[in-house]
Amino acid sequence: MEAERSSSSVHAMIKEAxxxxxCRDRISSLPDSLLLVILxxxxxxxxxxxxxxxxxxxxxxxxxxxxxxxxxPESFTQNPHHVRKARQxxxxxxxxxxxxxxxxxxxxxxxxxxxYERAKHSAMVGVWFRSALERHVKELxxxxxxxxxxxxxxxxxMYSLPTSLYRYELLTSLSLCYCExxxxxxxxxxxxxxxxxxxxxxxxDDLLERIFLxxxxxxxxILKECDGKSARTVAAPNLKHLTVDDLWYSLKxxxxxxxTLTVYGSVSRVTHSLKDLVSLVxxxxxxxxxxxxxxxxxxxxxxxxxxxxxxxxxxAQVLTWCNCCTVLLALQEIRRLQSPFMRxxxxxxxxxxxxxxxxxxxxxxxxxxxxxxxxxQINAPGACHGPKFNEEFKRFSKPFLxxxxxxxxxxxxxxxxxxxxxxxxxxxxxxxxxxxxGKRYLKFQERVLGLIRFILIKALVLEKFTIRMxxxxxxxxxxxxxxxxxxxxxxxxxFPKASHARIAFHTDGM
Numbered sequence: 001m002e003a004e005r006s007s008s009s010v011h012a013m014i015k016e017a018x019x020x021x022x023c024r025d026r027i028s029s030l031p032d033s034l035l036l037v038i039l040x041x042x043x044x045x046x047x048x049x050x051x052x053x054x055x056x057x058x059x060x061x062x063x064x065x066x067x068x069x070x071x072x073p074e075s076f077t078q079n080p081h082h083v084r085k086a087r088q089x090x091x092x093x094x095x096x097x098x099x100x101x102x103x104x105x106x107x108x109x110x111x112x113x114x115x116y117e118r119a120k121h122s123a124m125v126g127v128w129f130r131s132a133l134e135r136h137v138k139e140l141x142x143x144x145x146x147x148x149x150x151x152x153x154x155x156x157x158m159y160s161l162p163t164s165l166y167r168y169e170l171l172t173s174l175s176l177c178y179c180e181x182x183x184x185x186x187x188x189x190x191x192x193x194x195x196x197x198x199x200x201x202x203x204x205d206d207l208l209e210r211i212f213l214x215x216x217x218x219x220x221x222i223l224k225e226c227d228g229k230s231a232r233t234v235a236a237p238n239l240k241h242l243t244v245d246d247l248w249y250s251l252k253x254x255x256x257x258x259x260t261l262t263v264y265g266s267v268s269r270v271t272h273s274l275k276d277l278v279s280l281v282x283x284x285x286x287x288x289x290x291x292x293x294x295x296x297x298x299x300x301x302x303x304x305x306x307x308x309x310x311x312x313x314x315x316a317q318v319l320t321w322c323n324c325c326t327v328l329l330a331l332q333e334i335r336r337l338q339s340p341f342m343r344x345x346x347x348x349x350x351x352x353x354x355x356x357x358x359x360x361x362x363x364x365x366x367x368x369x370x371x372x373x374x375x376x377q378i379n380a381p382g383a384c385h386g387p388k389f390n391e392e393f394k395r396f397s398k399p400f401l402x403x404x405x406x407x408x409x410x411x412x413x414x415x416x417x418x419x420x421x422x423x424x425x426x427x428x429x430x431x432x433x434x435x436x437x438g439k440r441y442l443k444f445q446e447r448v449l450g451l452i453r454f455i456l457i458k459a460l461v462l463e464k465f466t467i468r469m470x471x472x473x474x475x476x477x478x479x480x481x482x483x484x485x486x487x488x489x490x491x492x493x494x495f496p497k498a499s500h501a502r503i504a505f506h507t508d509g510m
Contacts, residue, residue, distance in 0.1 A: 044068045062102050071113035098131040108139035115144035126162050138172045145178035188214040195220040203228035203249045212236045267324045271305040274312045283313035284320040314340045320348040330360035346373040353447045371414040373421040415458040423466045453495045462501040
């Protein structure tokens with residue numbers, strides 16, 4: 001009887017549910033404005049594909065405020081050998097998009113493809129540019145770099161910008177890659193331009209001078225892999241954010257309102273000169289090594305271009321430096337050269353903690369009397385390419401490093417009066433089994449723990465010490481890594497402390 005009653009109740013529920021109207025598709029019930037926001041997050045080719053969903057979706061993509069047109073052979077052909085046919089289909093697709101897209105204003109237009117046939121492609125890109133400008137586009141991104149080319153490129157293959165772009169007055173953001181820039185004699189129309197990115201192009205003092213002079217709203221400048229020759233310092237009175245990435249051009253700027261500075265590239269190319277950085281708040285310098293011999297001219301340490309750059313940014317409130325910078329400071333310590341006092345409140349060091357770097361770190365602490373937060377991002381010596389030295393350098397510096405004493409507390413006023421937060425990130429060398437082993441691991445661990453012990457003993461007002469250990473990458477490393485984690489934690493907890501600092505461990509993956 002109970003089975004019959006339960007069966008009848010189930011049938012009754014089914015009948016009741018059948019009488020109710022079916023639930024509508026939640027996506028289809030969304031307003032067009034919200035659907036356009038979702039489609040704007042997709043590449044334009046994927047957004048166009050939604051036109052086959054239903055009648056409502058057929059013309060929805062034509063109202064997109066952004067057109068993101070990036071060439072990908074996989075999207076236009078299934079045969080990897082038919083790249084030319086895929087490129088032709090892409091060009092037809094771009095033309096079709098601009099023809100079918102409604103004439104409403106366009107917020108952003110992005111075009112990225114390989115610029116192979118200069119005569120044919122120049123004419124087509126010019127037509128596309130005019131179509132975008134007619135729709136009052138505000139953000140323009142053009143990348144026509146040939147695949148695989150970087151650093152060295154053929155100037156005759158660059159795309160020459162149309163004159164109409166120089167007169168256009170509605171641009172707020174412009175990004176150009178592999179484009180030839182020839183400014184007209186008439187004044188530029190980029191009075192609203194706030195962000196400019198130039199990649200794989202040729203720079204000159206005259207070009208930058210006119211840009212800074214006539215683009216009064218320009219606040220952000222990004223320069224990537226550009227070449228050229230510089231002779232004089234260019235004034236950039238309104239520039240606030242500058243990123244320099246692997247330039248073959250010696251940038252010389254006077255930027256009194258610059259707030260953030262980021263420098264990437266090879267240490268041998270860092271010949272930039274930045275003056276009047278009175279408003280600088282954040283400075284990041286991450287460099288690759290130049291190769292053997294760069295650090296061997298000991299008598300010219302004070303005239304080193306990298307040293308001059310560090311002098312230019314020494315007063316920034318937040319500094320992020322790589323191991324090349326700490327090695328240079330170590331050389332200054334060896335030569336007993338005076339480094340500038342730094343006004344930094346936070347210092348981030350990307351180091352490998354080899355013996356060449358310790359004098360530089362101590363020298364940096366000595367010259368940072370107001371330091372409140374110290375962050376060490378530690379990598380194993382084999383995990384990154386650090387400075388290389390020849391045998392002459394090693395013979396010269398080995399006696400100094402063997403007797404180099406730890407600085408006295410009186411020399412490190414930041415540890416006595418200001419340092420409140422000490423953080424260590426990326427404990428790769430202490431966790432990975434394949435990066436270091438045996439004696440190398442023990443020596444590396446000794447240097448890391450020695451620096452930690454030094455800070456804990458000397459820091460009188462330290463409030464928090466945080467260690468973030470790296471995530472394990474291989475399952476078979478778990479037992480070894482966990483053993484090293486526990487061993488490291490026990491040793492650190494056994495260190496004496498000069499303050500009542502709270503020690504916090506973040507051990508992802510345990």
